Amino acid sequence: MERTLIIVKPDGVQRGLAGEIIKRFEQRGLKIIGMKFMLVSRELAEKHYAIHRERDFFPKLVNYITSSPVIALALEGPNAILAARTTIGKTKPFEAEAGSIRGDFALEVDYNLVHGSDSPENGLAEVANFFSEAELFPGWSRNVDPWIAVQR
Ligand code: DAT
Ligand code: MG
Numbered sequence: 001m002e003r004t005l006i007i008v009k010p011d012g013v014q015r016g017l018a019g020e021i022i023k024r025f026e027q028r029g030l031k032i033i034g035m036k037f038m039l040v041s042r043e044l045a046e047k048h049y050a051i052h053r054e055r056d057f058f059p060k061l062v063n064y065i066t067s068s069p070v071i072a073l074a075l076e077g078p079n080a081i082l083a084a085r086t087t088i089g090k091t092k093p094f095e096a097e098a099g100s101i102r103g104d105f106a107l108e109v110d111y112n113l114v115h116g117s118d119s120p121e122n123g124l125a126e127v128a129n130f131f132s133e134a135e136l137f138p139g140w141s142r143n144v145d146p147w148i149a150v151q152r
Pocket of ligand 2: 116117118
């Protein structure tokens with residue numbers, strides 16, 4: 001079972017695509033264990049994107065993610081990392097497959113609508129950066145779970 005941090009970025013919320021974006025993860029079968037509407041602080045943005053600190057686009061990236069409210073989700077499921085990233089599509093939306101979120105709704109890397117963690121380790125760490133323990137409900141189960149994934 002993997003955990004991934006999904007962020008509906010400011011452009012996704014501003015464009016009224018939050019429901020559409022969340023729907024795609026929900027219908028994929030991933031389980032929501034946390035969700036909140038929030039403004040990302042500069043401190044959190046710099047921590048979240050620390051790996052990109054030396055890149056020339058880093059200031060732009062931090063400005064963008066802090067510019068307007070986002071919706072953060074913690075999702076769980078088997079292979080949640082890769083499943084979510086496939087649903088999201090390639091980083092550069094003009095390269096993203098039709099049918100993916102970026103491939104259907106975005107054009108430029110600067111406004112690529114949604115974040116998804118890129119490894120199981122980062123999924124755990126990023127969820128912990130965005131959510132307190134009290135905001136997460138990993139224990140709940142859905143009646144349909146056995147029809148979505150093998151129960152291990
Ligand atoms: P992803 O969001 O697909 O995981 P990433 O982790 O490589 O992509 O980069 C994080 C974000 O940084 C990405 O969503 C948009 C921005 N970014 C990445 N590469 C960029 C580039 N070459 N120019 C401008 N922004 C870029
Ligand atoms: Mg990334």
